[in-house]
Amino acid sequence: MKNKPDDRxxxxxxxxxxxxxxxxxxxxxEEMIAKTDDNKMKNTIEEKNERRRDALKGMREEIKDEAIDKQNGYK
Known part of the structure; x- marks a missing residue:
């Protein structure tokens, strides 16, 4: 079985x-949080959004790394 080449x-x-x-x-x-009176749901959504914000930080770092790698010819 052949492996697919690394096409980045x-x-x-x-x-x-x-x-x-x-x-x-x-x-x-955030819109859902503003519309609901359910505090448990608000907390759950706020926690999830915090995880999303953390993921955004990682994705932004990854995009910087990929841009640098692309500039360097993926060496």
């Missing part, structure tokens, strides 16, 4: 897409 040309685009989706999900969750 679209990694920056893929990561940027994931960042955009995550930001959108945070915004939707």
């Amino acid at each position: 040309r679209d990694n920056v685009d893929r990561i940027q897409h994931n960042i955009s989706n995550t930001i959108h999900n945070i915004e939707l969750a």
Whole structure:
């Protein structure tokens, strides 16, 4: 069985897409928090958004690394 070659040309685009989706999900969750009176649900959503924000930090670091790697020819 042949392995697929490491094709990282679209990694920056893929990561940027994931960042955009995550930001959108945070915004939707914030709207839901504003509309609900259920404190348990608010806490759950706020915790999830905190995890999303942490993930965003990681994705932004990854996109920087990929951009540098791309600049260096993925060496």
